Amino acid sequence: MDRAAREGWALIVLDLGLDTTTLMGRFTANLFANIAELERGMIAERTSAALQAAKAQGKRLGVGNRVLDPQLLQRIVNMHQAGEGLTAIANRLNDEGVPTSRGGSKWWPSTVKGALESDRLDREAAALRARHVS
CATH class of the missing domain: 1.10.10 (Arc Repressor Mutant, subunit A)
Structure with a gap:
């Protein structure tokens, strides 16, 4: 959204009826972007916590090197x-x-x-x- 504003172009999402040239369209697009960023962050936190828990339990993570005969x-x-x-x-x-x-x-x-x-x-x-x- 910031890039579009800096570069002077608009984002229009047809299937959602969003038009970032309007105040409500910009608000809605920013809201969706913030929700998506929140979800990405929550996924990262859950993944990190799960990996730390597995490591604390002594589980091997990853696949290691596979050596061909x-x-x-x-x-x-x-x-x-x-x-x-x-x-x-x-x-x-x-x-x-x-x-x-x-x-x-x-x-x-x-x-x-x-x-x-x-x-x-x-x-x-x-x-x-x-x-x-x-």
Whole structure:
């Protein structure tokens, strides 16, 4: 609302009949915006309290790092270097019933891409470490 006023444009919400060029329209729009901000804040407070309570009870939060079997990762890299596309690799792994790092049964091209990206990052990190050691 403030931005609209600063920049000289109006917000008209047709399905609510709001027109911010009128006093009542601006009031109603601001009221809705304030209610939405309040709700966002309440959600944030509840989420924070729940996470703190879980942490206090010793519960592990998050999923942690998932590590792909190094041999499987090397196989994926080899298939990709041999010219196989992401979809072809995913289909082959699915056909063979190879589980994902999460233990799932379905590989997607994006999952294969993530594995390849992980391998690339690992190689880059190893190269940086080697440079700093020598």
